[in-house]
Amino acid sequence: xxxxxxxxxxxxxxxxxxxxxxxLMTIGMFVGIVVGILPGLTATMAVALLVPITFMMNxxxxxxxxxxxxxxxxxxxxxxxxxINVPGTxxxxxxxxxxxxxxxxxxxDEALYASLFSSVIGGVxxxxxxxxxxxxxxxxxxxxxxxxxxxxxxxxxTSVASVASGNVVKGIAGSAIGLLLGMVGINPxxxxxxxxxxxxxxxxxxxxxxxxxxxxxxxxxxxxxxxSSLTIAPYSPNKNAAKYVLTHxxxxxxxxxxxxxxxxxxxxxxPGAGGDIAAIISYNEARRWDKNPERFGKGAIEGVIASExxxxxxxxxxxxxxxxxxxxxxxxxxxxxxxxxxxGIVPGSQMMAKSGDIAYSFIxxxxxxxxxxxxxxxxxxxxxxxxxRIPTYYIIPIILLLSTIGSFAVRNSMxxxxxxxxxxxxxxxxxxxxxxxxxxxxxxxxxxxxxxALGIQLTIAKARGSVLKTLFLRPVSVILILLSxxxxxxxxxxxxxxxxxxxx
Amino acid sequence: xDKKTKDRILSLFLYIISFGFLFERKLKYPSNVLPYIALFTxxxxxxxxxxxxxxxxxxxxxxNKNENVAKKSNTNRMLGLSIGAILYLILMQILGFxxxxxxxxxxxxxxxxxxxxxxxxxxxxxxxxASMIVVLIVFILFKTILKVPTPKGLIL
Numbered sequence: 208x209x210x211x212x213x214x215x216x217x218x219x220x221x222x223x224x225x226x227x228x229x230x231l232m233t234i235g236m237f238v239g240i241v242v243g244i245l246p247g248l249t250a251t252m253a254v255a256l257l258v259p260i261t262f263m264m265n266x267x268x269x270x271x272x273x274x275x276x277x278x279x280x281x282x283x284x285x286x287x288x289x290x291i292n293v294p295g296t297x298x299x300x301x302x303x304x305x306x307x308x309x310x311x312x313x314x315x316d317e318a319l320y321a322s323l324f325s326s327v328i329g330g331v332x333x334x335x336x337x338x339x340x341x342x343x344x345x346x347x348x349x350x351x352x353x354x355x356x357x358x359x360x361x362x363x364x365t366s367v368a369s370v371a372s373g374n375v376v377k378g379i380a381g382s383a384i385g386l387l388l389g390m391v392g393i394n395p396x397x398x399x400x401x402x403x404x405x406x407x408x409x410x411x412x413x414x415x416x417x418x419x420x421x422x423x424x425x426x427x428x429x430x431x432x433x434x435s436s437l438t439i440a441p442y443s444p445n446k447n448a449a450k451y452v453l454t455h456x457x458x459x460x461x462x463x464x465x466x467x468x469x470x471x472x473x474x475x476x477x478p479g480a481g482g483d484i485a486a487i488i489s490y491n492e493a494r495r496w497d498k499n500p501e502r503f504g505k506g507a508i509e510g511v512i513a514s515e516x517x518x519x520x521x522x523x524x525x526x527x528x529x530x531x532x533x534x535x536x537x538x539x540x541x542x543x544x545x546x547x548x549x550x551g552i553v554p555g556s557q558m559m560a561k562s563g564d565i566a567y568s569f570i571x572x573x574x575x576x577x578x579x580x581x582x583x584x585x586x587x588x589x590x591x592x593x594x595x596r597i598p599t600y601y602i603i604p605i606i607l608l609l610s611t612i613g614s615f616a617v618r619n620s621m622x623x624x625x626x627x628x629x630x631x632x633x634x635x636x637x638x639x640x641x642x643x644x645x646x647x648x649x650x651x652x653x654x655x656x657x658x659x660a661l662g663i664q665l666t667i668a669k670a671r672g673s674v675l676k677t678l679f680l681r682p683v684s685v686i687l688i689l690l691s692x693x694x695x696x697x698x699x700x701x702x703x704x705x706x707x708x709x710x711x
Numbered sequence: 712x713d714k715k716t717k718d719r720i721l722s723l724f725l726y727i728i729s730f731g732f733l734f735e736r737k738l739k740y741p742s743n744v745l746p747y748i749a750l751f752t753x754x755x756x757x758x759x760x761x762x763x764x765x766x767x768x769x770x771x772x773x774x775n776k777n778e779n780v781a782k783k784s785n786t787n788r789m790l791g792l793s794i795g796a797i798l799y800l801i802l803m804q805i806l807g808f809x810x811x812x813x814x815x816x817x818x819x820x821x822x823x824x825x826x827x828x829x830x831x832x833x834x835x836x837x838x839x840x841a842s843m844i845v846v847l848i849v850f851i852l853f854k855t856i857l858k859v860p861t862p863k864g865l866i867l
Contacts, residue, residue, distance in 0.1 A: 242857075376763075380725055380756035386749040387732055396742040402735055425796075432792045435785040435826065600823035601841050604816040607796060608849065611808070616859045621804065624862065628796055640721040650749075658745045665741035 212563075216338065219567030222267050223575050231268055232576050235275030236583045242276075243283020243295045244591065250280020250296055254539050258546045266550040266565050271572035273546055277539045278330055278522055278576045281482055282584060285322040285515055286591050290315060291439055293424040293606065297415060298482030298518040300423060300648055301490045305503060305510030310440045312506050315592055316448035321511045323584045324456060325464065329516035330577035332468035333475060333523025337530075338570050353667075354678050357660035358687035359477075360653045363487050365694040375698055377642045385650020386657070388413045395655060396662035408622045417614035417627040418651055422644040424610045425631025428603045430638070439602060442595035452508070460512050463493050471517030475524020482518035483652050489517030495697060523573060530554055530566050715764045722764075725757035788823070795819050807864035809846055817842035 222228065235257075242253040253276050261269025284296030289306035302322060309318035364382050391402045392412030403409040431439065445451075456464065467489040474485035493513035494503040503510050529540040544554055552562045594602070614627040634644045661678075668677035679688065729750050738746060795815065802811040821838035829837070853859040 376756050376759050377721075380753060380760070383749045383753040383756065384725075384728065386745070387728070387753070390732075390746055390749070394738070394742050397739075401738065402732060404731075404735060429789055429792065432823070433785050433789040435788060600820050600827070601845075603792065603823060604819040604842075605845055607799070607819075608812050608816060608845065611799075611803075611812075612849070612853055612859060612861060615808075615862050619860050621800075621862055624800060624803075628800065632793065640717045642721065654745075661745050662741050665744060669741070 215563045215567045216571070218564055219569075219571035220575075222564070222568040223271060223571040228268055228271050228572070229575070229579075231264075231272045232275040232572065232579050233583060235272045236279040236576060236579050237587075239276040239279020239281075240283035240286070240580075240583060240587055243280040243299075244286045250277050250284075250539050253280050254542050258542060258549070261546055262549065266547070266552060266562075267568040269550065270543065270547060270565065270569045271576075273543050274569055274573045275576040275579065277543070278519070278573060278580055279583070280539075281519055281522055282323070282326040282330075282515070282580055285326065285511075286319065286587075289318045289322060289511070290591060290594050291424075291602070291606065292427045293610075294419055296482075297419055297648075297652065298486050298521070299514070300419060300483070300645065301486040301514040302511055302518075303423060304490075304645060305505070305507050305514075308504065308506035309508065309511070310442075310595070313441045313443065314445075314506065314508075315440065315442055315595060316445040317452055317508060318511055319588050319592065320449045320452040321456070321508050322515045323581065323588060324452060325467075325512040325516040326519040326584070327577050327581050328456075328464055329468050329471055329518070329520035330522060330580065331574060332516075333472045333520035334570060334574045334577060335523070336472045337523040337526050338567075338574070352681070353660040353663045354681050355683045355687065356477075357657060357664060357678070358684045358691065359484075360657035360660065362687050362691045362694060363484055363653050364649065364657070365691045374641055374643070375695070377640075378646050381637070381642050381644065381646030382650040385647040385652075386654045387650075388418070388647070389651045389654025390658065395659045396666075408620075411618070411620075413626060413651065414614075414617055414623050415651060416617045417623040418630050419648055420610045420613050421627035421630035422634040422648055424606055425627060426634035426638060426644065428606055429631065429635040431599050431603060437598055439595055439599060442592065444592070455508065456512060460509060462496075463509055463513050464516055466492060466496075467513045467516035468520045471520025472524035474517070475521035476527045482521040485517040485521040485524075486514040487649060489513045491694065495694075500698075519577075526570070526573070530558055530569075718760050718764045722757040722761035725753055725760070729753045729757065791822060792819065795822075803862050803864060805864050806866050808861035809850060810866075811864070812849070813842050813846045816845050 223232075238257070239250060239253055243250055254273050257276060258273065261272055264272070280296060281298060284294055284299030285302045285306065287293045287295040288299040288303035289310055292303050292307035292310075294300035294303050306318045306322065309315065364386075387402070389412075392400065392410055394401050400410045470489045470492065471482070471485040474488065475482075490503075490510055490513045493509050494500045497503065497507075497509060525540045529544055547554055547565075552558070552565055554566075558566050610627060610631075611624055614623045615621065617623055634647070637644060637647075664678050665674065668674040671677055678684065732746070733750050737743075795818070799811060799815040802814065805811075806814075817838045820841055821834055824834045824838065827834070853861065
């Protein structure tokens with residue numbers, strides 16, 4: 208590393224550690240976590256709302272504050288995912304699979320600590336990668352073509368086989384429904400409307416946040432009413448939970464932590480692929496390499512660790528192309544980039560030369576923010592667990608009220624609230640017939656990216672005259688195709704082997 | 712309802728969705744590739760689920776036993792909340808978000824407390840206080856601090 212870069216890094220830490228900036232980061236972290244916890248309000252929204260406030264500050268302080276909100280928002284989503292099965296942010300919906308199952312088993316403290324510690328570890332890892340090798344890595348990210356994106360999405364979609372353990376067909380059906388929902392509205396290739404069924408407002412498409420809120424929050428409230436339980440889940444504080452989780456993580460989950468951190472950072476580096484995809488792939492890999500993969504989805508702490516490590520590691524990764532190339536790797540990165548531009552700082556190849564001090568203040572800020580997250584998150588964790596003490600007859604209407612705001616706030620549209628309710632009913636009914644709702648969300652998230660990548664690649668193939676060469680016979684594509692086939696076949700084969708063993 | 716019947720209804724539902732999308736609009740190459748992949752995958756899944764109901768009798772019986780162990784159902788409460796949610800949505804367009812939320816939170820928490828040993832007066836009082844506190848907090852947090860837009864009605 209060059210001496211000038213080292214001095215920039217040291218100056219970055221010096222700026223970040225100023226008491227004023229530390230205070231800003233603590234406030235930003237608190238706001239980010241609280242917004243992240245609220246269903247429908249995402250880290251993107253929190254950062255977007257607070258960008259104008261940073262105009263009153265110097266650029267370094269402003270961008271440090273935005274970075275802290277981002278980190279807090281990504282982590283905050285896991286709180287509601289674990290406690291009430293409502294993913295606060297899209298990237299935390301995978302966390303809810305095992306996190307809420309742990310809460311139902313009376314292990315809410317363990318799930319929350321696992322989420323906090325793995326978020327910090329993943330976050331720190333991602334920022335360390337950003338700090339050391341962001342320039343060479345950002346050059347690599349542009350080598351991912353549309354064909355590779357398409358197969359990456361297919362790989363993500365095939366992971367439904369693991370999400371829908373024991374019922375692969377219904378899992379695939381769920382992801383196909385999600386893909387179809389994602390196709391409602393404007394066709395990304397031709398620019399024309401489709402699948403609106405005569406409802407003109409559907410031309411804007413099915414929005415992600417109301418869908419997630421409906422599928423996870425509203426359907427869960429219907430389940431709670433039907434179960435007629437007094438509280439969401441039994442809860443008794445476990446004083447040794449933090450110690451147990453830390454010991455478990457460092458004794459048995461070192462590989463998961465490392466693998467998920469790497470996956471999260473790499474996915475973050477790829478422009479357009481966010482924390483949700485990072486969490487899905489990381490969760491799938493944790494499950495695949497586990498000795499008892501059937502535990503996943505039923506309250507395995509490793510599921511929470513894999514998902515949370517990856518979606519927080521994504522933050523550092525997403526900054527690599529944003530700072531190095533001026534290409535935001537995630538929606539929040541795009542807003543932060545807008546904030547930088549408003550301050551007269553142009554991210555990209557010239558940033559190191561012209562505003563290296565601000566770039567490294569931001570990176571150092573992200574690192575410190577992750578450490579602050581440990582303190583603020585620890586403090587808020589004690590408060591948030593009290594949700595489990597509130598009777599369901601209060602919780603249910605409150606969640607429905609918050610779901611309404613969350614769904615409406617995205618586009619100021621009542622149609623989104625209706626979509627939330629309809630998909631909530633649909634999610635509830637599908638759960639009743641053993642169709643998991645997570646693959647529907649997965650299909651909706653990956654659908655537009657998949658379709659765009661496939662459309663572009665097929666158009667290129669038409670001009671070149673070979674679909675095989677353009678789409679299939681590329682080195683990275685071949686690897687991703689093999690991984691997808693393995694992903695779909697492994698649970699089927701595992702079940703077959705198990706049934707054969709049982710018969711023996 | 713046993714698992715077999717549920718799966719048959721599910722496959723019928725999947726067929727309806729698939730054919731609904733299939734005949735809604737004809738698309739041209741290359742924009743039709745992914746929709747067709749998704750649609751034929753869904754039709755395939757529906758067919759497999761349907762065929763399974765005729766051959767996997769043993770599996771269906773096992774799941775039925777598990778279902779019997781499941782928690783006691785309360786369909787009326789669930790239907791009540793569903794209707795309440797729809798009415799809340801309609802009311803919101805007349806009274807606005809905050810007023811309709813006050814009514815919805817108060818009424819639904821009162822009705823959901825029906826099975827608790829609390830007296831009627833206590834239930835009314837606690838629901839009233841809860842709804843007022845919740846709406847006040849939501850108003851301060853979303854309207855004043857975060858400035859998040861909420862649905863507006865004809866009156867408010």
